[in-house]
Amino acid sequence: MVKQETRRRSRLIVPWLFVLPAVLFMAAFLLYPLLSALRISFSEYNFVYSEKPVFNGLNNYIQLFQDPHFLVSLKNTIYYTLVFFPIFMLLALVLALLLNTKIRGNSFFQTAILLPIVVPLSLAGIMFTWIFSQDFGIANHILTNVLHLPQLQRFWLGDVETAMDCLIAVGLWKYAGFGIILFLAGLKAISVDIYEAAKVDGVNAWQNLIYITLPNLRGTFSLVGIWGIIQAIKVYDQVVVMTNGGPGTATSVLYLYAWKNAFTFFNMGLGEAIAFFTAALAIIISVLWNLIFKAEKG
């Protein structure tokens, strides 16, 4: 009896001992900050003047929607997402379908295309600022001297029309490879037997793609989609380095505006409210995206 009791207790204690360091660490550096963040978002809290956060209900959230700068940042983030996301998905899917072939150099191609994932976005920001620069940038050089289209030459990052698209290009450069690798992994997981059976039935390559490959990639679509949406909504690093929101507010995005509120104006409450709004936006769109691919299943 006694022995059984100690055994039961050790069966409880042992796993908790193993998981305890992680739980303590996450409680201190994730759970506590998360709760504290929630409180700050519902408080008036200037980091310089206020002694501590003073509860002010939904004020920060209400204030946001009356703030034209916030609305512009929201609009810009949505624009970024609407351009980034379809191109990202299409590039990732098409290149993965193509590279899912036994050809020489395939592993080199995959490594090369995935390489930008390890290039810090802020450093990519320096590289692309230079590439897009007016006088010594390679983009203008190629337009003028290689393609002989000098009329297309412009100050890419200083132009309201093109600045955001340049930032999107950097995001695509950085993340497309990761999408390709995710799709390739999804393609590899489809059983060869299905294609063998289809071959016997005389199915052509196009039908293969539409009726076998794409439906079997549903899980991957949901995964890559969610990942891509989150990368778009949290765009920040290259914006700070390349345009810092400019020209004017043309490239001000949610992350940047939250950061500026918190660490330039020290209005922590407003900054945190934007942060939670951004989180909610990312989660809601992810859930909706997931629903599309679940609904089709039934």
Added chain:
Amino acid sequence: MLLRRKNYYRVLVSAIGVLASFVVLSPIIWIIFTSFKDVKEIYRIPLTIWPEKFVWTNYIGVIKGLPEFPIYFFNTVKVTLGTLLLVLPISASAGYALGRFEFPGKKMINLFIIAILAIPFLVFLIPLYIIEDILNLLDTNLGLILPYAALNLPLGILIMQGSYREIPSELEDSARIDGANAFQTWFKVMTPLVVTGLAAVTIFTFVAVWEEYMFASTFMLSTSAQTLSVGLPTLKVESKSWAYGTLSAALTLSLLPISVVFIVLRKYFVQGILRGSVKG
């Protein structure tokens, strides 16, 4: 006939592969080429692509004229290693418990981990800044190691949980019959079997820390504590533009270590994606 069409397809795919690789690599190649150009050549119009003469002056410029560079570099290395030193053992031990035991609280922990993975890190930035301000951790390496470890733990635990779960239970049972205690079973019997999982956690954490910008730029305000991803963009000269000669050499030098680590561990990176995403 069919065979010939297949060959055409292969040639087409290879061509697209070459083109895509070229497009993706060209900005990096451009930086590397520039780093070997003489400064006069860099700022000469029309631009040259292939350096007319290969010179080392830009690299010498980094070593002699850019005292910040080694500081940024070693801060990045210290922070990366420090984070790994925390993330690897903590995620391995937690992954073992969650992957092989049933116990009260397990569901809660897993739910919390998934929730954290869904929340953009921006939410944690402000409270962690306030905490670090109180604890005097701003502008210190530890001030980055602690949040980085915390933010990278959830994915690490997920990957390790999946790795431990795959091990057949006979091994664990026989270890216990041989009289090994729980710690020995975990450390000596089970952990050597999840080396691929640990490699995946290593590469994910390594990359995440090496490229992180938002936390590093907010918490590390003085040069002495900054990392490469934060420090290099601040190196604009007075005229508010970058000195591209030394900068291109500095960029090449900072991308080199991470690229080597990545190319060596790429296999585990891809396996880790599968494990962390599909099973999580």
